[in-house]
Amino acid sequence: xxxxxQSVAPDAFGPAVALSCRECGARTPLxxxxxxxxxxGPLEVAYELPAxxxxxxxxxxxxxxxxxxxxAPLLPVSPDVAERPSLNPGLTKLVKANNLAxxxxxxxxxxxxxxxxxxxxxxxxRVVAIAxxxxxxxxxxxxxxxxxxxxxxxxxAAAARTGLRACVFIPHDLEAGKVVMAAIYGGDxxxxxxxxxxxxxxxxxxxxxxxxxxxxxxxxxxxxYYGEGSKTLAYEICEQLGWRLxxxxxxxxxSGSQLTKIDKGLKExxxxxxxxxxxxxxxxxxxxxxxxxxxxxxxxxxxxRPQKPNTIAKSLAIGNPADGVYVLDIVRRTGGAVEDVTxxxxxxxxxxxARTEGIFAETAGGVTVGVLRKLIESGQLDPAAETVVLNTGxxxxxxxxxxxxxxPTAVIRPxxxxxxxxxxx
Amino acid sequence: MSVTVRxxxxxxxxxxxxxxxSAEGATLAEVIKDLEANHTGISARLLDDGGKLRRFVxxxxxxDDVRFAEGxxxxxxxxxxxxxxxxxxxxx
Numbered sequence: 001x002x003x004x005x006q007s008v009a010p011d012a013f014g015p016a017v018a019l020s021c022r023e024c025g026a027r028t029p030l031x032x033x034x035x036x037x038x039x040x041g042p043l044e045v046a047y048e049l050p051a052x053x054x055x056x057x058x059x060x061x062x063x064x065x066x067x068x069x070x071x072a073p074l075l076p077v078s079p080d081v082a083e084r085p086s087l088n089p090g091l092t093k094l095v096k097a098n099n100l101a102x103x104x105x106x107x108x109x110x111x112x113x114x115x116x117x118x119x120x121x122x123x124x125x126r127v128v129a130i131a132x133x134x135x136x137x138x139x140x141x142x143x144x145x146x147x148x149x150x151x152x153x154x155x156x157a158a159a160a161r162t163g164l165r166a167c168v169f170i171p172h173d174l175e176a177g178k179v180v181m182a183a184i185y186g187g188d189x190x191x192x193x194x195x196x197x198x199x200x201x202x203x204x205x206x207x208x209x210x211x212x213x214x215x216x217x218x219x220x221x222x223x224x225y226y227g228e229g230s231k232t233l234a235y236e237i238c239e240q241l242g243w244r245l246x247x248x249x250x251x252x253x254x255s256g257s258q259l260t261k262i263d264k265g266l267k268e269x270x271x272x273x274x275x276x277x278x279x280x281x282x283x284x285x286x287x288x289x290x291x292x293x294x295x296x297x298x299x300x301x302x303x304x305r306p307q308k309p310n311t312i313a314k315s316l317a318i319g320n321p322a323d324g325v326y327v328l329d330i331v332r333r334t335g336g337a338v339e340d341v342t343x344x345x346x347x348x349x350x351x352x353x354a355r356t357e358g359i360f361a362e363t364a365g366g367v368t369v370g371v372l373r374k375l376i377e378s379g380q381l382d383p384a385a386e387t388v389v390l391n392t393g394x395x396x397x398x399x400x401x402x403x404x405x406x407x408p409t410a411v412i413r414p415x416x417x418x419x420x421x422x423x424x425x
Numbered sequence: 426m427s428v429t430v431r432x433x434x435x436x437x438x439x440x441x442x443x444x445x446x447s448a449e450g451a452t453l454a455e456v457i458k459d460l461e462a463n464h465t466g467i468s469a470r471l472l473d474d475g476g477k478l479r480r481f482v483x484x485x486x487x488x489d490d491v492r493f494a495e496g497x498x499x500x501x502x503x504x505x506x507x508x509x510x511x512x513x514x515x516x517x
Contacts, residue, residue, distance in 0.1 A: 023481065033435075034511065034513055034514065035433075035435055035481065035511035035513050035514075036481075037435045037438075037470075038470075039470075039479060039481070040435075040470065040479050040481040040482045040511050040512070040513070041481050041513070042481065042513035043513075146514070197490075200514055201483070201485065201508070201510060203514065204433070204510045204511065204514045205431065205508065205510065207434070208431075208432075208433055208434045208444060209444070217514075219514065220514040223513065223514065303480060305492070306490065306492055306493065308493075320483070320490070320492075320512070322481075322512055322513045322514065323513075325480065
């Protein structure tokens with residue numbers, strides 16, 4: 001698809017220089033394209049990053065804004081990006097989780113990167129912020145996406161802030177919190193009768209149709225730019241650790257893009273001299289009811305067979321994960337693993353994280369914490385090493401998943417006798 | 426067996442810009458062979474050197490992903506709609 005805008009300013013994409021195919025390496029100019037014309041492989045952003053002065057770059061980042069735009073020199077955005085309207089996500093808390101560590105038998109340090117602190121309460125604000133910049137540069141007027149819920153809200157909110165029209169597509173049976181959140185910001189929220197993979201297919205067809213003309217689909221035709229937003233998770237984790245790499249990371253897998261981009265971000269920090277190189281292991285986390293990547297990992301396969309999702313972790317319910325094969329490559333390269341947990345274990349893990357650290361995670365966070373526990377129990381993850389586990393969204397969005405497990409202890413009359421009778425004194 | 430094939434944007438250079446073309450064949454493999462006969466070069470974009478569907482191509486016959494059916498041997502009944510879609514979209 002040709003760019004809508006005919007003239008793109010030379011520095012509109014900062015250090016980004018081209019789109020490059022992950023499969024065959026073919027390069028094409030920066031444009032709203034997502035699949036290689038040679039082999040259908042995914043396109044990703046290629047850079048000429050500011051090498052040679054790590055101290056200067058580190059200072060520039062540390063003096064930058066308190067959001068993802070502090071990393072603008074490493075992102076496909078214009079140098080003046082921080083001056084434009086944006087939800088300004090990022091720089092979320094890295095919580096030292098001593099109580100959780102003790103409970104799980106972790107003797108090294110454990111941190112939770114809590115991305116529920118973003119403007120729409122999930123990590124999706126990071127990726128959407130980059131996609132919005134690309135959409136504006138290419139002259140798109142409507143912002144769209146296929147979403148499992150969190151993304152829809154991030155897109156409608158970003159569109160509201162930046163003055164774009166929004167039209168987002170979601171499976172019709174999502175959690176109420178996610179639907180309300182997506183709809184409250186205005187724009188059109190369209191429920192599709194089908195699962196996420198059906199929604200995704202619909203959007204891929206819409207984009208090739210005249211009715212989708214002028215639309216920037218953040219995770220379709222803007223996907224190469226959008227995905228880069230997840231690199232900022234890697235940058236922040238390392239900066240917040242004092243410009244160090246952690247030993248182990250546990251990351252949720254939906255399409256797998258986030259995991260691959262965190263790895264890309266870590267490698268960039270090493271290449272630029274911003275952190276000292278050392279081995280790190282990346283672990284992927286899935287829900288058993290949608291575990292195509294975990295199944296492939298355990299079977300020793302290098303291809304991912306799609307599944308029909310059936311899990312409460314709806315934000316991870318992508319049965320045909322676009323980046324699944326790259327997740328397998330990365331996990332195997334770094335010596336990590338992919339593991340999955342049952343819905344019951346997801347709920348237990350949500351309660352565990354809440355009870356030990358005061359962090360209320362959405363189901364995806366229950367998946368990562370549940371998998372962390374399983375990896376320790378199976379000896380796959382080193383309890384003496386430094387570990388970072390991701391919570392990518394807010395538990396208030398998936399109340400249904402834990403509603404039965406989190407009830408009032410008692411309902412009493414407003415008298416001391418009632419209080420004592422209830423055994424609470 | 427005549428079917429309608431939806432062509433993604435990146436393959437429309439092979440179909441003269443058409444988003445939909447007709448093709449003949451009782452299976453997906455036969456449909457792709459027929460597409461190649463009328464739109465030279467399109468088959469190599471869909472199939473790898475071993476003749477298998479490329480891993481980043483999704484093909485649907487009517488509503489069904491052929492990977493859940495018989496792959497290239499999936500039947501393509503008369504009047505069916507075949508959609509070819511890049512697999513890299515979606516998610517995060």
